[in-house]
Amino acid sequence: xxxxxxxxxxxxxxxxxxxxxxxxTRGQKYHAYFTYIPSVFASLLTIILSLAVFSSxxxxxxxxxxxxxxxxxxxxxxxxxxxxxxxxxxxxxVSIYSLSYSKKFDDKKNxxxxxxxxxxxxxx
Numbered sequence: 001x002x003x004x005x006x007x008x009x010x011x012x013x014x015x016x017x018x019x020x021x022x023x024x025t026r027g028q029k030y031h032a033y034f035t036y037i038p039s040v041f042a043s044l045l046t047i048i049l050s051l052a053v054f055s056s057x058x059x060x061x062x063x064x065x066x067x068x069x070x071x072x073x074x075x076x077x078x079x080x081x082x083x084x085x086x087x088x089x090x091x092x093x094v095s096i097y098s099l100s101y102s103k104k105f106d107d108k109k110n111x112x113x114x115x116x117x118x119x120x121x122x123x124x
Contacts, residue, residue: 014042035115046088
């Protein structure tokens with residue numbers, strides 16, 4: 001249960017790292033690697049999280065509470081694990097494909113915003 005919480009934190013961290021590096025490596029030669037490699041790792045962790053929930057029982061993760069007014073919790077059951085698996089597989093495939101696809105447009109336009117928006121879209 002606690003290891004699933006660390007996996008969720010790592011997923012958010014890798015997608016956030018990819019989004020941040022996408023902006024800060026703007027115009028550099030290898031910015032596609034800095035943007036999409038963290039999203040590849042986050043996608044693999046998403047697949048691992050979904051398979052971990054499939055192999056065990058439902059997961060209830062509590063992140064924090066604010067003055068006992070509300071708790072920020074995530075409940076992952078079989079259906080949500082299935083959709084996490086689908087999102088993880090698709091984002092993994094798109095991340096791998098984007099490594100070569102974004103190199104085509106390096107000479108024409110600066111596409112670092114594309115990588116940043118991809119990572120932000122997946123993490124939300």
